Amino acid sequence: MPAQRVDQAIEAIRASGSRVTVDRRAVVEALDRSGDHLTAEQLAEAVWVRHPDINLATVYRTLELLERLEIAFHVHLGHGPSRWHLAGDVHHHLVCEICNRVVEIPDSTFDPLRKRLLDDTGFVIDPHHFSLSGTCAACAADADR
Amino acid sequence: MPAQRVDQAIEAIRASGSRVTVDRRAVVEALDRSGDHLTAEQLAEAVWVRHPDINLATVYRTLELLERLEIAFHVHLGHGPSRWHLAGDVHHHLVCEICNRVVEIPDSTFDPLRKRLLDDTGFVIDPHHFSLSGTCAACAADADR
DNA sequence: TTCCGTGCAAACAATTTGCAATAGA
């Protein structure tokens, strides 16, 4: 039932007092259709498949709204533009600084670190917003040679 | 002996076959003088105190060189421009997404996570390049109210 | 009808680049 996330998002927009427009629905649907990790530009291209006249600025403004409503979020995967995704299953990213490969890891991997930092500093980490960088297995092996 | 880091950096530039220029020395000295977490713009201002005619583009080009030589590195602390620092004691940053406070934590905090990710995925993390975001103790307490 | 949302073009911030002049080795 893929339409469910879209309907929930639309409902949240309405509930917030913002207007439900064709453009906003189109952005949410494109986000829903197109997995994780899209840049605003890529998302716009996905939107344009069905709605070629929606402006890039509108895509940015809609993403801003969706983030305020906690319907969508952006992540920084290494350098370059932000990546966007609908709220949903939380996972994290390791980005290889050599080959740019992205490895996804479950949120629970951070639990021990989370507890430790909370105990030590009172800081509640949300590691979702930024990726961790480093060297992937393949590139690390290459470097050893 | 604060000049030591500068001398080492200059020597590394020479050893790499690049030329040791007044501008490059000025950038290294400004970096050495001015603690961590400087943006390129702030670094340029520090340079201009003694060398008002050095161009911002030269600062950027020098930083690029220093990073290639592993003399200096940049870090992403939340949104906004990159922050630069000389190589040296490695530590990490927690950035509060509400108040932008920065909490520094020692590298060793990451050891268990590092080991786990290495075992699970073969990925060697270098958590230095990106900060972790979240909510600091004070803001978390405010949010509870 | 009343504002909110949108298109458009221009502004913006951070960074990079092409090219001619200059200065290290």
Added chain:
DNA sequence: TCTATTGCAAATTGTTTGCACGGAA
């Protein structure tokens, strides 16, 4: 001398904004 480095201004990239028009409620 010879070529790497620099200044300058312009280009780039990703994103935001002002304003007049058009469409949800």
